[in-house]
Amino acid sequence: MTMPSDDTIRGLILDQFGDALTGDEVERLVPMVRRQYQVSEELAALDLGGLDPRGTQYITDRRLTP
Amino acid sequence: MNDLLFKSIAEMAPLIQSRQVSPVELVGAALDHIALTDGRLNAFPVVKAEEALAAAHEAEAEIMAGCYRGQLHGLPVGFKDNIAVRGWVTTCGSPILAEHVTDYDAAVVERLRGAGAVIIGKNNMHEWALAGSCTYSVFGTVHNPWDPNRTSGGSSGGSGAAVSAGQAFLSVGTDARASIRNPASYCGVVGLKPSTGLVSRYGELPPTSAQYMVIGPIARTAADVAIAMNVLAGYDPRDPNSAPAPETDYVAELGAPIEGLRVGLVTNYFLDDALPEVEQAVRDAARAFSDMGAHVSEIQIPGLRHMQLIEPSFESENKTWLLDHALNRGKDFLHQDIRFRVLAGAFARTIDHERASRVLSMVKWEMDEVLSRVDVLITPTNATPAYSLDEPEVLLKGGPVNVESANGQSRVTTRLTVPFNALGLPAVSVPCGVAANGMPIGLQIAGRHFEDQVVLRAAAAYERQAGPGYLRPPVATSV
Numbered sequence: 001m002t003m004p005s006d007d008t009i010r011g012l013i014l015d016q017f018g019d020a021l022t023g024d025e026v027e028r029l030v031p032m033v034r035r036q037y038q039v040s041e042e043l044a045a046l047d048l049g050g051l052d053p054r055g056t057q058y059i060t061d062r063r064l065t066p
Numbered sequence: 067m068n069d070l071l072f073k074s075i076a077e078m079a080p081l082i083q084s085r086q087v088s089p090v091e092l093v094g095a096a097l098d099h100i101a102l103t104d105g106r107l108n109a110f111p112v113v114k115a116e117e118a119l120a121a122a123h124e125a126e127a128e129i130m131a132g133c134y135r136g137q138l139h140g141l142p143v144g145f146k147d148n149i150a151v152r153g154w155v156t157t158c159g160s161p162i163l164a165e166h167v168t169d170y171d172a173a174v175v176e177r178l179r180g181a182g183a184v185i186i187g188k189n190n191m192h193e194w195a196l197a198g199s200c201t202y203s204v205f206g207t208v209h210n211p212w213d214p215n216r217t218s219g220g221s222s223g224g225s226g227a228a229v230s231a232g233q234a235f236l237s238v239g240t241d242a243r244a245s246i247r248n249p250a251s252y253c254g255v256v257g258l259k260p261s262t263g264l265v266s267r268y269g270e271l272p273p274t275s276a277q278y279m280v281i282g283p284i285a286r287t288a289a290d291v292a293i294a295m296n297v298l299a300g301y302d303p304r305d306p307n308s309a310p311a312p313e314t315d316y317v318a319e320l321g322a323p324i325e326g327l328r329v330g331l332v333t334n335y336f337l338d339d340a341l342p343e344v345e346q347a348v349r350d351a352a353r354a355f356s357d358m359g360a361h362v363s364e365i366q367i368p369g370l371r372h373m374q375l376i377e378p379s380f381e382s383e384n385k386t387w388l389l390d391h392a393l394n395r396g397k398d399f400l401h402q403d404i405r406f407r408v409l410a411g412a413f414a415r416t417i418d419h420e421r422a423s424r425v426l427s428m429v430k431w432e433m434d435e436v437l438s439r440v441d442v443l444i445t446p447t448n449a450t451p452a453y454s455l456d457e458p459e460v461l462l463k464g465g466p467v468n469v470e471s472a473n474g475q476s477r478v479t480t481r482l483t484v485p486f487n488a489l490g491l492p493a494v495s496v497p498c499g500v501a502a503n504g505m506p507i508g509l510q511i512a513g514r515h516f517e518d519q520v521v522l523r524a525a526a527a528y529e530r531q532a533g534p535g536y537l538r539p540p541v542a543t544s545v
Contacts (some may be wrong), residue, residue, distance in 0.1 A: 013415065016413070017393060017409070019410075020393045020394065024360060025406075026443075029406060029410060032407070033413045036378065036410060036418075039374075039375055039378050039379070040415060040418045042375050043379075046375075046421070046425065048421055048425065058476075
């Protein structure tokens with residue numbers, strides 16, 4: 001996943017909330033949503049999702065066992 | 067009578083049991099003390115004097131008749147205002163619930179009533195318990211009894227300030243990231259975040275956090291917290307997360323020896339931001355444990371570096387119930403800081419939650435391994451003492467951060483405490499010194515799940531033999 005541009009994030013906000021927010025409110029929200037995408041990128045970079053499901057099970061997969 | 071308000075529960079209980087102190091007079095003194103001090107603190111915005119005095123009369127009659135219910139009988143206590151008390155307003159600090167009257171008692175209220183405690187009112191809190199401060203509330207800001215120009219911490223800030231200032235012997239708060247330990251640390255008292263599932267959450271208002279939240283006590287000593295836990299802990303089928311724990315006498319366990327206890331001083335993550343005087347206070351505490359005969363070692367928990375990736379995913383799922391107010395009605399009913407956090411949370415993605423859960427599992431494996439080598443962990447509760455309400459920035463070891471931003475505040479107030487919420491482990495904050503600016507410093511002691519008694523034993527031993535213990539704050543001494 002590539003990091004969306006601020007324009008894309010603005011578009012996502014408008015898609016989700018329509019005209020419920022003012023322009024200033026959308027601008028305040030943009031960096032907060034961008035931060036969420038940054039966290040998303042950092043989580044993906046940890047590369048925790050690549051194991052072959054045929055070779056894993058709950059007890060031995062330390063990613064899953066609580 | 068005023069001096070009696072600053073005694074510990076353990077000191078007061080025998081005086082009440084032996085009828086040397088009247089619950090009616092004690093509760094009356096607490097009400098007078100609140101009237102005298104709360105103008106500067108704003109810790110007890112809801113006080114029910116008539117009901118409290120009626121309950122005190124009832125307690126006194128029972129004790130006079132030889133029916134003593136235990137160490138909390140006849141003592142004035144408070145509840146954070148997100149815990150339901152029958153017939154009382156329960157606001158969660160929010161204008162949305164400003165007139166919301168609950169028609170039932172929370173499980174913890176039932177338990178304290180059953181133990182004969184006298185509920186005198188509700189303690190102020192941060193709006194929806196969504197910060198480690200008490201700046202925004204329908205009742206206004208809570209002030210620290212050590213310095214009213216500084217934050218009480220939060221979100222159970224009213225509870226911490228009230229107990230510190232002698233307004234109540236005990237207050238019951240909630241903690242999803244820091245909210246019991248943070249105000250306990252900032253106000254110089256003792257606060258326990260119990261193991262997940264140990265104390266029933268039945269009657270806790272809106273589920274600010276589904277997984278991280280617990281209910282627990284704030285008092286002036288570790289022994290008093292243990293007394294409270296003997297009443298508060300226990301399985302409740304009305305709470306789906308309640309779990310049957312081994313029957314434990316938390317007070318009796320305080321007497322177990324400290325010699326041989328394995329104490330781990332965690333030197334990564336928790337000391338990253340800590341001011342030198344905070345780190346020094348914690349290292350001094352480690353030495354004190356060593357002097358008491360404990361085996362102290364320095365340890366590292368590398369996986370904690372991922373906590374900042376885990377928390378946003380879990381946090382955002384738990385505020386969607388505020389989305390309608392945030393979008394359509396919230397401008398007048400939600401503080402803008404909370405409103406925008408709710409709006410941003412709407413963009414959380416399932417895949418992130420799944421990945422964050424996997425990272426959390428790895429941290430848990432790592433923590434389990436560490437806790438097989440040591441019995442308790444010690445860390446600072448906060449990187450700094452309570453910060454000034456007037457200053458937008460707080461100085462951490464690496465420089466200032468803006469505490470008015472959600473991320474900045476998290477770093478100052480919840481970063482060091484939230485791992486134990488995420489992992490469901492017990493953690494207590496106990497006073498461990500006073501900073502150069504005159505504000506208390508807190509030591510956090512954490513342990514294995516359902517070993518709250520070990521954590522409290524360590525806290526009590528430290529408090530008894532090395533720590534400063536409870537100190538009366540300036541607001542309470544100047545009346």
